[in-house]
Amino acid sequence: MKEKRYDYLIVGAGLFGSVFAHEMTKRNKKCLVIDKRDHLGGNVYCEQKEGMNIHKYGAHIFHTNDKKIWDYVNQFAVFNNYINSPLSLSKGKLYNLPFNMNTFYQLWGTKTPTEAKKIIDKQIQEYGVESPKNLEEQALSLVGKDIYETFIKEYTEKQWGKKATELPAFIIKRLPVRFTYDNNYFNDRYQGIPVGGYNTIIDGLLRDIETRVGVDFFESREELESLADKVVYTGKIDEFFEYKYGQLEYRSLRFEHELHDMNNYQGNAVVNYNDTSYPYTRIIEHKHFEFGKQDKTIITKEYPENWNKDKEAYYPINNDKNQTIFKKYREESKLSENYIFGGRLAEYRYYDMHQIIGSSLAKVGEISKDK
Template sequence: MEKKYDYLIVGAGLFGSVFAHEMTKRNKKCLVIDKRNHLGGNVYCEEKEGINVHKYGAHIFHTNDKKIWDYVNQFATFNNYINSPLSLSKGNLYNLPFNMNTFYQLWGTKTPEEAKQKINEQIAKYGVKSPNNLEEQALSLVGKDIYETFIKEYTEKQWGKKATELPAFIIKRLPVRFTYNNNYFNDIYQGIPIGGYNVIIDGLLKGIETKTSIDFFEDRQHLESLANKIVYTGKIDEFFGYKFGQLEYRSLRFENEVHDIENYQGNAVVNYNDAQYSYTRIIEHKHFEFGKQEKTIITREYPENWDRGKEAYYPINNDDNQKVFKQYKEESLKSKNVIFGGRLAEYRYYDMHQIIASSLAKVEEISKRKQE
């Protein structure tokens, strides 16, 4: 019996939306479903007070890949926003990423040589040759002052564990720049889509059948019967009924506030390092698009332990979880009619440009296979 769709795409985030768009261009019939009440996954923006609020945390597009930059520019015009976060620590504000402005604010050093000398002295005093945990790793990379001012308490809030209990690999490197440059990313292409990320999602899914508030697992048998193949972007362990155990994540909670003032903090992102604040940062959304609205909206971001009732944001990629994921990965390779893609299905953190590239690569792989 001929099925109604070529592809049922479970999840309307970037991976699923790009896949649906590309396969529709190739004359394939797609149905995109999502258990949330909106499309767009974590890049979804909610308009409030004329401001595009990044509902699931700040999303700043950046890439060195011109192909990906050209791809997203088909659907939206990007502004020239440059991410230059500030960091509040012990009552003082510092520039990020770690650069000459940061070092001047921290030590009063004015030249790269002075800053390098300060850092190297501290590495020699506090660093170790073979770091066993995150604290030792950080001390060995940047020394005591940078670690204690910017990394220790922030990271402990982020992961819910002491830095001495966290694996060293979490910070394989810490970018230190000896220039007066507050641009957080090194990428050539950066910006925010004017009108928010919904503009891109709407462009990708234009003319494609979509359904929201549909939980794949509540009507799995029927939904699977609709299409020849499934593109699954949800949690891989859930797909297989947690048969090898549950993978772990960190979650986030967001608290929004509307303020009757034009400007709350003067910057899109301000990190709150100290343990006395249970949130890690405050986002002021209007600054992403240089807004002039009379009111402003801020979001406090709180890291949380994850359970199945919460959104899964950051995979905890320790050895135990990787062993479990490897079993699910092997199982997924046996599923000939299911394509697994995206951060939850692949149990890895993706930036936006990476997930778009991954989806495009998957489409090309499938198309090439069919031509052979």
């Protein structure tokens, strides 16, 4: 029998695949990493333009409460002290996010937590329901009418392409409300952007590991699988199993990048556009992630779109129908001894960056323990 050239073929050079390859290489395993895109890094990939690191697939802000994960990524990059403090444009007026005392002052003119809480509680009592049946009822029951109509309704309808009354309540499990003057979007202890962009982390993870870009696993599946003892698959799980139980659904995004001959377009890295009069949900100004002083600036408009097989799959639609289909794929994946499935597409769930890294490290630990 012909000896395999690699211990692991890793399909997908995003964070899950890159961390897995790095860790297994440290354990003296030979890895080959492939990706169908023309670059490594998956959705955290940054493009260098005009001296700026452009988050090609949308804003990525690293944040975690897990010191082990924070220490892990700091092996590969120096992080700056960027704090995510987005703004929200609604009906021509700018508000601070997340919902905090600054937001409530801008909305109602309230100056104390007691005043703000009184308004929210009254509106919850007036508009909330005991058993919310859709997203609108859920939001009204959590934060009341003003916050829902100003910040949630139209933004969410753009994001998902459906009326809020047609969306399931579980999409909004909770809505964080802060009764402090604090615009830091995340509660996590550790936060920042890698100096030089996320490519520094990917380059560090994949240093001295064989990689091939522009390679579609499904076009040469048999040949590629014959190269390695095991396959680590991070793509769409339904595609792997040839859609035998049905096709899973996603929401997609389209990004429009614009170069502007000015040094500052909007004064903030992220501004949300709530109203449906704007077709995009937010504008990102990349230089502010790294406190850039360049003469020009690049912005990105983010447009939510219906998904099809020709578009990138960004957000799984985790409703009952899709979860039923996914469970069948997940059960079948457990029977595939020579295959390892991981990452947001293979697990059909939304992951933050620190969660993907943690998931990959856990998988490596699980495999290594078995040996």
